[in-house]
Amino acid sequence: MRPRATIADVAAAAGVSLSTASVALNGRPGVSEATRERIRQVARDLEYSPSLRARSLVTKRAYSIGFVVQSPATVMSADPFFGSFIAGIQVAISAAGYVMVLLVSPSLSQTEDLYRELAQSRRVDGVLIDQLRVNDRRLELVRELGLPAVAIAPSSVTLPLPMAHQSAGGAIVRLVRRLLHLGHRDIAHVAGPPDYVHSIERRDAWESTLRQAGLTPGPLIQGGFTMSAGQLAAEELLALQHLPTAVVCANDLAAIGLIAGLQAAGIDVPGRVSVTGFDGIELGAYTTPKLTTVQATPDQVGRIAASMLLELIDQPDRQPWAVEVPLGPMIPGASVAPPGNGSDL
């Protein structure tokens, strides 16, 4: 890169001191409007652009936030959550001159090391914590490192740090009620991995909604958030004494895998079994039948979580607070129908 103009060049060309140039360019009070405009013009003429490194050193800010995504193969390959999520983050931070450093990690322990490195090298001013586990050690880690952090977590949990809530549980409640309304009484759940707090939230939502309706929750299958988990769940269901009339899945991918698995075994969906998902991924519109689901809003989750993080960076001692991110609408699809349309095995 060719040599760039520095603020010293601007000051010299404008015939003022370094500090005056700095004050003028940063819009701080203490310079006459005439001088300020003159200095700005000179800066433009010289194509001056401040060096972030130098500014970083003195303001003690990296102007970056960090995000570590685990098991990228699984999370990003198939989960549309990710693209919209980081697009939302960028919307929130770019106006403040921030960028996102993205790291991928193959394992939990490496994730912790990556957060540690980010903090120690002062690469970032704060981090986002996603995909929270039960007893997640990252919470303790960021506290210990003094690293500002915002967590994305279900509304049901309370953490000692600011949280952006997306209530997937609320979506599950809606879907279960829809199935109840259609007449289903035997509603199973294909859960996510049990060590994720958002798996637990969804399972609890399924269970409590059924209990509130005076029903005993049907079969609970430990599944996962992937298509292959859904397909395995189909095998488990088929091995049961009798099939439930409906299955509420933890997310769309599992639901799509489940439908594929059921269909491969000759089970009609929704004639014999109704299936619901959660996320509203594009793929759900391409399955046969189309998937009934609730639209998640990952872009808004990213936007809100990131702007919370910027606030926290400005006020590191602020008491933790929480913001609820609204869900999208229910997307009806032909994967759901009243029970009893299909013949018994």
Added chain:
Amino acid sequence: MRPRATIADVAAAAGVSLSTASVALNGRPGVSEATRERIRQVARDLEYSPSLRARSLVTKRAYSIGFVVQSPATVMSADPFFGSFIAGIQVAISAAGYVMVLLVSPSLSQTEDLYRELAQSRRVDGVLIDQLRVNDRRLELVRELGLPAVAIAPSSVTLPLPMAHQSAGGAIVRLVRRLLHLGHRDIAHVAGPPDYVHSIERRDAWESTLRQAGLTPGPLIQGGFTMSAGQLAAEELLALQHLPTAVVCANDLAAIGLIAGLQAAGIDVPGRVSVTGFDGIELGAYTTPKLTTVQATPDQVGRIAASMLLELIDQPDRQPWAVEVPLGPMIPGASVAPPGNGSDL
């Protein structure tokens, strides 16, 4: 964050000068082994970790590379390429102490602005250029900005900058030959958007392989890289005088959409029409029938492109060079069969 030890603290505690501490800690020659070890021990005791900002200012390095991904909704939502690609990048750069700054952009013109900002603020030492268009203005832009850049591009193009080649064209050749071997003579192509160089490479590969076999290339459908593009392509094919016996799609997603579209119209795949994809995404194993495709290796593309970029950053005046990234194997699936198994319309 609590105050951190600086190199001055380490030097004082070890009873040496700043420069000696710096030299010792950076492993540069000029200190006795005894002093070096003593200084290292003191650094460990003080939990010293160098400030990247300060080092950046003096070494004139950001220790970051940039990557701008366009239309994240489309690219990342469905394309598994992305997750593996950035995982590969990180593998290549983390050992050198680099991280990746990821930006998303909704449009071409904004992409250019983002590259410009990255360069002007010296946020990054270089960038990766992906999803190359015909007459892509980013090539001129990085030259003008003096920003080191490596492009990911098909083997068929030659650019004035270093390139990591992944020959999707080679994959298409393999797939067309497989269809020819099975007896197909009427082989259509669902192409990607015509302004992407990798769309053109794939179309050319389809066309030239057929010509080499003495055949006239069948219908060419301008499609896209998404499922919905594939589904639209199905409608176009169905509107033709007669259906080809096989369709080579630009990627897996288009192929999956095409299969869905054909099946919705009552066309048997592969009985009536054989279909192939490219990428080897997980989803292809879940369609009925399973997709015949060739496995791409995005992790290796990322790894190789990123390490080329690090080399270029070290030697900015190096002459452009290119590295071929090997493709994965063909993945056979039931979406392909000999022609003539289905009845004519």
Added chain:
DNA sequence: CTGAAAGCGCTTACAG
């Protein structure tokens, strides 16, 4: 083999 000094490009009190 080791130390004193300059400098990277900014910002920020502090004087005038």
Added chain:
DNA sequence: CTGAAAGCGCTTACAG
């Protein structure tokens, strides 16, 4: 309203 000086935390010639 403006300028001179110090300092952010490092690295790197240059002397000794």
